[in-house]
Amino acid sequence: MAEMTYAAAGAAALSETMEADRTVWALGEDLGRGGVFGQYAGLEARFGAERIVSTPISEAAIMGVGVGAAMTGTRPVVEMRFADFALCATDELINQAAKARFMFGGQTRVPLTVRMPVGMWRSSAAQHSQSLEALYTHIPGLVVMMPATPADNHAMLKAAILSDDPVVYLEHKNLWPLSGEVPDDAAPYRIGTAGVARQGSDLTIVTWSATLHDILAAAGRAAQAGVADIEVLDLRTLWPWDKACVLQSVRRTGRLLIAHEAVVVGGFGAEVAATVAEELHSDLKAPVRRIGAPKLPIGYAPTLENEIRLGPDRLDAAIARMMS
Amino acid sequence: MSNRGNLDRNRFLAYHREMLRIRALEETALEGLKQGLVLGAIHPSIGQEAIAAGVAGQLRRDDILLSTHRGHGHTLAKGADPEAMMRELFGRQGGNCGGKGGSMHIADFSVGMLGANGVVGANIVIATGAAHAIRLHGDDRIVACFFGDGAINRGPFLEGLNWAAAFDLPVLFICEDNGFAATTRSADLTAGPGPAARAASFGMDAESIDGNDITIVAETAESLIDRVRRNRKPAFLHARTYRLTGHTGADPATYRPATEVEQAWQNDPIARSRALLVAAGVETEVFDTMERAVAAEMKQVFEAARNAPWPDPAEGLTDVLDARAPEVA
Numbered sequence: 300m301a302e303m304t305y306a307a308a309g310a311a312a313l314s315e316t317m318e319a320d321r322t323v324w325a326l327g328e329d330l331g332r333g334g335v336f337g338q339y340a341g342l343e344a345r346f347g348a349e350r351i352v353s354t355p356i357s358e359a360a361i362m363g364v365g366v367g368a369a370m371t372g373t374r375p376v377v378e379m380r381f382a383d384f385a386l387c388a389t390d391e392l393i394n395q396a397a398k399a400r401f402m403f404g405g406q407t408r409v410p411l412t413v414r415m416p417v418g419m420w421r422s423s424a425a426q427h428s429q430s431l432e433a434l435y436t437h438i439p440g441l442v443v444m445m446p447a448t449p450a451d452n453h454a455m456l457k458a459a460i461l462s463d464d465p466v467v468y469l470e471h472k473n474l475w476p477l478s479g480e481v482p483d484d485a486a487p488y489r490i491g492t493a494g495v496a497r498q499g500s501d502l503t504i505v506t507w508s509a510t511l512h513d514i515l516a517a518a519g520r521a522a523q524a525g526v527a528d529i530e531v532l533d534l535r536t537l538w539p540w541d542k543a544c545v546l547q548s549v550r551r552t553g554r555l556l557i558a559h560e561a562v563v564v565g566g567f568g569a570e571v572a573a574t575v576a577e578e579l580h581s582d583l584k585a586p587v588r589r590i591g592a593p594k595l596p597i598g599y600a601p602t603l604e605n606e607i608r609l610g611p612d613r614l615d616a617a618i619a620r621m622m623s
Numbered sequence: 624m625s626n627r628g629n630l631d632r633n634r635f636l637a638y639h640r641e642m643l644r645i646r647a648l649e650e651t652a653l654e655g656l657k658q659g660l661v662l663g664a665i666h667p668s669i670g671q672e673a674i675a676a677g678v679a680g681q682l683r684r685d686d687i688l689l690s691t692h693r694g695h696g697h698t699l700a701k702g703a704d705p706e707a708m709m710r711e712l713f714g715r716q717g718g719n720c721g722g723k724g725g726s727m728h729i730a731d732f733s734v735g736m737l738g739a740n741g742v743v744g745a746n747i748v749i750a751t752g753a754a755h756a757i758r759l760h761g762d763d764r765i766v767a768c769f770f771g772d773g774a775i776n777r778g779p780f781l782e783g784l785n786w787a788a789a790f791d792l793p794v795l796f797i798c799e800d801n802g803f804a805a806t807t808r809s810a811d812l813t814a815g816p817g818p819a820a821r822a823a824s825f826g827m828d829a830e831s832i833d834g835n836d837i838t839i840v841a842e843t844a845e846s847l848i849d850r851v852r853r854n855r856k857p858a859f860l861h862a863r864t865y866r867l868t869g870h871t872g873a874d875p876a877t878y879r880p881a882t883e884v885e886q887a888w889q890n891d892p893i894a895r896s897r898a899l900l901v902a903a904g905v906e907t908e909v910f911d912t913m914e915r916a917v918a919a920e921m922k923q924v925f926e927a928a929r930n931a932p933w934p935d936p937a938e939g940l941t942d943v944l945d946a947r948a949p950e951v952a
């Protein structure tokens with residue numbers, strides 16, 4: 300058992316995987332200096348510049364090289380620096396990585412992990428703050444993962460790297476300094492499984508990534524105020540998502556709220572809501588609801604950024620509404 | 624440049640045969656298109672065969688090749704089975720990709736052919752990645768990456784060439800310059816002195832050649848590939864040619880005068896190869912026998928593909944993801 304940050308847990312996961320498998324390598328801008336958020340700290344010194352590769356500012360090439368190298372017997376970990384910049388490599392990810400196995404009739408696999416830091420973080424404004432997971436959950440052929448804790452970042456990143464599927468791996472920038480226990484002997488993470496972050500009986504809240512922590516705090520307040528006993532599910536993998544876990548919980552509580560930092564319209568919450576409405580219509584005591592960002596670019600000034608954020612007031616109101 | 628008096632007859636007969644096979648495969652595919660057997664668009668490389676045969680002829684079986692939407696010639700010359708290719712074009716079982724890809728996604732990983740591509744220029748960065756993986760593995764394979772003159776105006780061209788040069792990767796980039804990007808004359812929209820100059824600006828060895836002369840293609844490719852293999856650095860081959868058909872099998876190519884096309888037929892690489900071999904003393908019967916054998920091969924390929932069963936619809940559900948969420952109770 301070790302106490303480490305979310306960033307260090309990511310570095311440890313990569314390091315352990317590289318130690319065990321010579322074909323694992325990482326590529327991205329400034330990785331030799333530890334990456335922009337320190338999530339590669341110490342790795343170049345340990346593994347050398349041949350396996351921790353600092354690249355030119357060439358997102359299409361970083362992703363495309365990852366695809367070609369994944370089809371040529373290696374397991375690349377591609378770093379996009381900010382999820383926003385991965386948009387410069389959408390062809391390489393969506394048309395190439397996600398399609399190669401299928402369109403070539405199973406002749407190849409693309410064991411690629413694409414790390415994309417997401418989320419609002421210190422007035423980073425419209426081009427450095429987005430949560431774009433729904434873009435990737437829409438694409439057949441991609442796994443989409445979003446860890447919320449240091450322990451999960453450790454276990455989930457290892458699972459992503461060892462997977463033969465292409466994985467879009469979205470870490471939240473606000474979580475880098477978050478510290479937590481990372482067990483040495485944790486069972487390997489099984490891709491596609493949600494976690495029960497808090498047990499409860501009145502209301503199920505499905506969430507993921509940094510929003511998990513806001514929801515846990517809100518659930519604590521709701522319990523204290525006697526508003527509701529909330530079950531909090533951390534989806535962790537968005538595709539394939541753990542329908543079984545969600546359905547089983549909502550069947551019991553009869554109420555579902557989905558909370559995410561991304562824009563609500565067309566967000567992945569819509570998929571969860573639609574599925575629960577289709578499957579559990581007669582079990583529901585209240586309409587399924589979603590809460591997330593308005594359909595707005597993210598502003599720079601804190602007062603503007605806070606318009607987008609799921610602050611405590613909005614969360615408490617959403618919970619009260621679910622219980623009314 | 625080549626010593627034509629001393630043409631290595633067996634070597635160039637082999638390339639000649641390969642060019643005939645590519646031409647016959649594509650003519651067969653065009654016939655299949657006419658009969659409704661080829662289901663999607665095909666982009667014939669008729670008139671450009673010397674580049675495929677001349678470059679692929681210098682590659683080892685374990686070398687890697689990446690191609691474009693106009694990739695039948697590269698695929699066949701790298702060693703793919705023509706019957707599997709025709710089955711793929713007809714969308715049938717036994718196609719290289721099981722009918723999941725079609726012409727624009729044809730691939731045969733068993734011979735190092737890592738795919739045609741439906742996205743112009745996309746293969747340049749993927750090829751660079753294959754070469755980067757070879758660097759990590761530390762073996763002596765190389766990668767050959769084909770693309771058209773239109774692709775050099777896309778971003779991945781700059782990113783891929785810079786990367787390959789910056790990391791000393793063993794790639795031969797081959798720009799097949801047929802003068803057109805779909806209906807556009809590339810020269811009208813391409814600034815500067817051309818593909819080889821762009822490659823040279825990255826410090827790469829770059830040669831600009833007549834891509835319809837099989838001897839020049841083969842000998843230049845041989846020398847560049849030898850340098851790429853020994854020096855573990857990229858190189859660039861700019862091969863000028865002409866697309867004798869429309870952009871696709873269905874394109875009447877009305878955007879260019881008939882006289883231009885007639886003139887281009889005078890420069891047909893297969894006719895030129897034959898003339899060279901005749902001058903080197905190869906008898907007419909040798910060509911006749913070769914042409915008959917190629918025609919018979921492609922006739923058999925056509926019949927086999929036409930009679931092949933459709934893919935089982937259940938195949939459409941496979942080869943997407945391994946990951947599975949827990950079953951819903």
Ligand SMILES: Cc1ncc(C[n+]2csc(CCOP(=O)(O)OP(=O)(O)O)c2C)c(N)n1
Pocket residue numbers: 666692693741742743744770771772773774775801803804805809870
């Ligand atoms: C990114 C992208 N843009 C446009 C197209 C449509 N398209 C297919 S082939 C082609 C022309 C390509 O010209 P060139 O690279 O010279 O290859 P050629 O067809 O001449 O072999 C175009 C525009 C495409 N497939 N991909």
Ligand SMILES: [Mg+2]
Pocket residue numbers: 771772773799800801802803804805809
């Ligand atoms: Mg062209």
